[in-house]
Amino acid sequence: MPVSIGEPLLADHDPRRVRVLALGLALPEAEANGERHLVLKVRGRSFAWLLDNHHDDGRIALAAKVLSGENHALAEADPEHYFVPPYLGANGWVALRLDRGAVDWDVVDDLLHTSYRLVAPRRLARLV
Numbered sequence: 001m002p003v004s005i006g007e008p009l010l011a012d013h014d015p016r017r018v019r020v021l022a023l024g025l026a027l028p029e030a031e032a033n034g035e036r037h038l039v040l041k042v043r044g045r046s047f048a049w050l051l052d053n054h055h056d057d058g059r060i061a062l063a064a065k066v067l068s069g070e071n072h073a074l075a076e077a078d079p080e081h082y083f084v085p086p087y088l089g090a091n092g093w094v095a096l097r098l099d100r101g102a103v104d105w106d107v108v109d110d111l112l113h114t115s116y117r118l119v120a121p122r123r124l125a126r127l128v
Helices: 015-025 070-077 105-119
Strands: 030-033 038-042 045-052 060-065 093-097
Touching: 015 030, 015 038, 015 045, 015 105, 038 105, 045 105, 060 105, 070 093, 093 105
Parallel strands: none
Antiparallel strands: 030 038, 038 045, 045 060, 060 093
């Protein structure tokens, strides 16, 4: 039984999905899978999720791992753009909304790189 029950908000060709995928796959040994909720992994470990109306929350967001405590600090400082995602938040993840007007792709890229470095094996993390 799938975890998500709502209708997807993103089409496969949505520019946000395409760009997140391109930025994530540019990292060493990164791979992607999943249809509804795209997951980016390095050596089997998830470093980002593209959330698409997860549990009917109506949001499109990129979830990524950040330094300890930074997830809550970001969500408190800018609740319009960041939130602590259910389940993942307890492990230091934050979600950046991609459905709030123009997306700052430099912020997305930085978030992907940070998460990758925290999750990837050291040898690979040093490459970015």
